[in-house]
Amino acid sequence: MQEVKREALIARAAELLENGTVDRVLGWKAGEFDYDLTPALFHSAGELESDFVWNGFCGANFSKYLVKETGKSENKVLVFLKPCDTYSFNQLLTEHRFSRDRVYAIGVPCEGMLDAGRIKDSAEGIASVREDGDHVLVETLYDGTLTLDRTSLLPDRCRNCKSKKHVAYDELLGSDGEVLDSHRFDEVEQLERMTPDERFAFWQNELSRCIRCNACRDVCPACTCEKCVFDNPNSGVENKAAANSFEEKMFHIIRAFHVVGRCTDCGECSRVCPQHIPLHLLNRKFIKDIDQFYGDYQAGAEVGSRAPIVNYSAGDLEPYEAVERGGSDA
Amino acid sequence: MQVNGYKPLIVAFCCNWCSYAGADLAGNNRLSYPADVKIIRVPCSCRVNPMFILRAFQRGADGVILCGCHPGDCHYTSGNYYTRRRMALLFSMLDYLGIERERTRVEWVSAAEGAKFAATMNEFAEKVASLGENKRLEDLRCKK
Amino acid sequence: MRKLSLDKLDALFAAISATNTLYLPVDTKAGARFERWESGKTLSTALNTVRSAKDFFFPQTENLMDFKVEGKSIEIIDTRTESEDFVLFGVRACDVKSFEVLDRVFLADPVDTYYKNRRDHGVIFSMACTRPVESCFCGTFGIDAANPGGDVACHMTDDALYLQANTDKGQRVLDSLDSLTEACTTEVVDEQNALIRERLARLPLADLSAEAFGSGKTAEYFDAPEWKQLSESCLGCGTCTFVCPTCQCYDIKDFNTGHGVKRFRCWDSCMYSEFTKMSAGQPRLTQLERFRQRFMHKLVYYPTNNDGLFSCVGCGRCVAKCPIHMNIVKVMKTLGGREHA
Numbered sequence: 178m179q180e181v182k183r184e185a186l187i188a189r190a191a192e193l194l195e196n197g198t199v200d201r202v203l204g205w206k207a208g209e210f211d212y213d214l215t216p217a218l219f220h221s222a223g224e225l226e227s228d229f230v231w232n233g234f235c236g237a238n239f240s241k242y243l244v245k246e247t248g249k250s251e252n253k254v255l256v257f258l259k260p261c262d263t264y265s266f267n268q269l270l271t272e273h274r275f276s277r278d279r280v281y282a283i284g285v286p287c288e289g290m291l292d293a294g295r296i297k298d299s300a301e302g303i304a305s306v307r308e309d310g311d312h313v314l315v316e317t318l319y320d321g322t323l324t325l326d327r328t329s330l331l332p333d334r335c336r337n338c339k340s341k342k343h344v345a346y347d348e349l350l351g352s353d354g355e356v357l358d359s360h361r362f363d364e365v366e367q368l369e370r371m372t373p374d375e376r377f378a379f380w381q382n383e384l385s386r387c388i389r390c391n392a393c394r395d396v397c398p399a400c401t402c403e404k405c406v407f408d409n410p411n412s413g414v415e416n417k418a419a420a421n422s423f424e425e426k427m428f429h430i431i432r433a434f435h436v437v438g439r440c441t442d443c444g445e446c447s448r449v450c451p452q453h454i455p456l457h458l459l460n461r462k463f464i465k466d467i468d469q470f471y472g473d474y475q476a477g478a479e480v481g482s483r484a485p486i487v488n489y490s491a492g493d494l495e496p497y498e499a500v501e502r503g504g505s506d507a
Numbered sequence: 508m509q510v511n512g513y514k515p516l517i518v519a520f521c522c523n524w525c526s527y528a529g530a531d532l533a534g535n536n537r538l539s540y541p542a543d544v545k546i547i548r549v550p551c552s553c554r555v556n557p558m559f560i561l562r563a564f565q566r567g568a569d570g571v572i573l574c575g576c577h578p579g580d581c582h583y584t585s586g587n588y589y590t591r592r593r594m595a596l597l598f599s600m601l602d603y604l605g606i607e608r609e610r611t612r613v614e615w616v617s618a619a620e621g622a623k624f625a626a627t628m629n630e631f632a633e634k635v636a637s638l639g640e641n642k643r644l645e646d647l648r649c650k651k
Numbered sequence: 652m653r654k655l656s657l658d659k660l661d662a663l664f665a666a667i668s669a670t671n672t673l674y675l676p677v678d679t680k681a682g683a684r685f686e687r688w689e690s691g692k693t694l695s696t697a698l699n700t701v702r703s704a705k706d707f708f709f710p711q712t713e714n715l716m717d718f719k720v721e722g723k724s725i726e727i728i729d730t731r732t733e734s735e736d737f738v739l740f741g742v743r744a745c746d747v748k749s750f751e752v753l754d755r756v757f758l759a760d761p762v763d764t765y766y767k768n769r770r771d772h773g774v775i776f777s778m779a780c781t782r783p784v785e786s787c788f789c790g791t792f793g794i795d796a797a798n799p800g801g802d803v804a805c806h807m808t809d810d811a812l813y814l815q816a817n818t819d820k821g822q823r824v825l826d827s828l829d830s831l832t833e834a835c836t837t838e839v840v841d842e843q844n845a846l847i848r849e850r851l852a853r854l855p856l857a858d859l860s861a862e863a864f865g866s867g868k869t870a871e872y873f874d875a876p877e878w879k880q881l882s883e884s885c886l887g888c889g890t891c892t893f894v895c896p897t898c899q900c901y902d903i904k905d906f907n908t909g910h911g912v913k914r915f916r917c918w919d920s921c922m923y924s925e926f927t928k929m930s931a932g933q934p935r936l937t938q939l940e941r942f943r944q945r946f947m948h949k950l951v952y953y954p955t956n957n958d959g960l961f962s963c964v965g966c967g968r969c970v971a972k973c974p975i976h977m978n979i980v981k982v983m984k985t986l987g988g989r990e991h992a
Contacts, residue, residue, distance in 0.1 A: 392886065
């Protein structure tokens with residue numbers, strides 16, 4: 178259950194539309210079911226009233242849409258940002274990917290999103306989903322209404338939420354939270370403790386499911402290249418095909434590497450993967466290594482910070498030391 | 508270099524200013540190192556994109572070594588410092604994916620270090636030979 | 652109609668796999684998927700597999716031929732091997748229908764012999780859906796989940812499996828299983844079908860109609876202003892096309908192995924920026940045009956070329972998997988419900 182209610186968001190958005198601060202609102206639009214919301218633009222109070230939604234299924238991170246949206250008009254666009262979205266927002270500003278003065282950002286507190294996949298694991302045929310405090314009531318087509326524990330339905334990224342603090346906004350609805358002491362590297366450490374053979378088997382199994390739909394790349398707020406190397410027929414690596422297990426490894430290693438120091442760990446890649454590949458474990462490994470090798474660094478925590486991958490110091494550790502230190506079996 | 512009749516294929520990326528000259532010096536001094544070390548000259552070690560390393564494995568390399576000027580001696584002032592960070596992260600990731608850590612290496616070799624170049628290549632080739640063929644980053648299509 | 656007690660299900664699978672490779676939906680941590688049956692594997696209870704069954708006839712990648720280059724001579728090597736006979740068990744009505752959609756593309760002149768080879772060797776055991784879910788809308792396209800078709804149609808109750816051969820190919824496989832099954836009347840199945848049809852009628856998308864679309868409607872929808880708003884948030888990923896049982900676009904590529912060339916075919920997606928790229932560039936420059944292409948193809952172009960048959964089967968995979976939840980249902984409701992100009 179979210180602290181700030183839908184009505185409060187709509188009221189404030191309507192006000193800002195009315196007084197001309199913004200001329201459109203980027204928000205979540207109701208779908209056929211309670212869980213299939215689509216990012217959409219709203220232009221009037223009426224549109225907001227009929228279709229705008231704010232609930233546990235508003236997982237989509239809007240930051241990346243701002244790149245395209247701010248290019249369309251000099252007028253401001255209103256955007257709602259959850260705490261994790263604000264990190265991506267700052268990171269894109271750091272990379273000069275959109276103009277700050279064309280955005281009016283409202284921070285909204287987040288109590289964690291819901292994973293429709295997890296609901297479907299426990300409920301077959303969903304007629305409706307309603308949040309009620311710590312519970313989620315799921316009306317099913319055949320088995321009556323189920324009461325599920327809300328925390329059991331949190332997606333992986335929210336279970337290990339890194340921050341409830343907004344690092345960017347023009348105004349905040351509700352209260353701001355704190356940077357959390359999360360356990361987000363636990364899974365990475367668990368993998369590090371395995372033997373190389375076990376790790377290889379783990380990743381081979383996970384990555385072999387990849388269908389190269391590119392959803393992880395296309396949703397990623399750090400992947401904003403105009404032309405991706407994997408889309409360029411002249412690159413020699415352009416390949417839609419998962420023709421060989423090498424292709425999948427190459428794609429995922431390089432994709433993760435391309436966002437080193439820029440990935441804010443928003444978790445969108447894992448959310449959208451149709452094959453449930455834990456892609457965030459690749460990004461988190463890089464984040465964990467950076468923290469360990471070059472000092473703590475959180476991409477997007479502030480605008481203009483210099484990522485460790487584009488920085489150096491004379492006393493940096495050597496690659497062989499990194500491998501020894503990165504893996505805990507040394 | 509041979510272990511049980513198996514000769515590994517090694518790709519060595521060498522920076523134009525130091526390591527490639529070091530390889531030259533090794534040759535001039537008639538120091539021997541395995542013929543299966545294929546040298547690719549790059550303008551600076553930081554020209555090496557992580558994809559080059561993976562592609563070398565794809566095309567049949569059993570080990571990939573990257574050689575550049577010693578830290579502080581880069582012809583472009585700071586290129587090799589970036590290389591160092593980049594490869595630290597990349598190698599750690601490869602290790603995380605279960606790929607043998609001995610298959611990749613970074614070594615700083617100056618133009619005066621012909622002996623170091625030859626010794627490094629001998630040692631690296633021996634190490635890779637003991638690991639056997641690269642199976643974990645292979646592309647079956649490229650196998651003969 | 653034949654009947655098999657469910658405690659003999661494993662025996663049935665063993666008997667089928669004695670003569671055919673048997674694939675059936677198996678549960679994994681990432682949802683159900685078709686896997687080769689071997690002793691110990693159990694049939695998934697999930698409604699459908701994450702990936703569609705089209706992979707068996709039109710795989711994501713396939714090696715078409717190899718070229719061996721020596722000096723100035725090029726040797727062409729046919730890499731095809733004769734497919735083995737296989738049985739695809741537990742295919743839902745929507746996926747069964749998708750084979751018809753694919754057939755019209757790949758078996759039309761000139762026949763795609765790679766596809767045909769696999770099609771000839773595959774026997775489809777379909778499965779009626781007793782518990783369709785909210786994202787199902789096969790009925791919209793005239794598909795009856797109670798009568799799933801295929802070579803052998805199956806119905807499963809709490810204690811038995813009912814099998815009905817629809818084709819000679821299916822009959823032959825069914826005949827070989829005679830010792831396990833017994834003849835029965837259609838009573839139980841009829842009863843189940845009545846229940847299924849009642850459930851289908853109550854699904855949230857039961858009233859979704861495709862009437863507004865179909866053959867010859869290109870001019871009506873091509874320039875519809877709604878495409879802008881519908882495609883606005885599309886990420887341009889290929890999830891919808893790759894989980895879709897009827898998407899059939901592919902690309903043919905030559906892969907330089909360093910000592911020859913492998914020509915292979917792989918799925919392509921009209922959502923991708925380099926889709927059907929030609930020397931003059933891409934024919935569809937913006938995501939709006941790519942997005943429109945996909946849905947126009949499903950709802951208008953394909954029916955225009957194929958006697959009104961839609962190339963959507965209402966399986967609901969795109970509804971479940973699109974990262975931003977834009978899907979054919981929303982497109983149909985938005986465009987179909989508009990006032991016609």
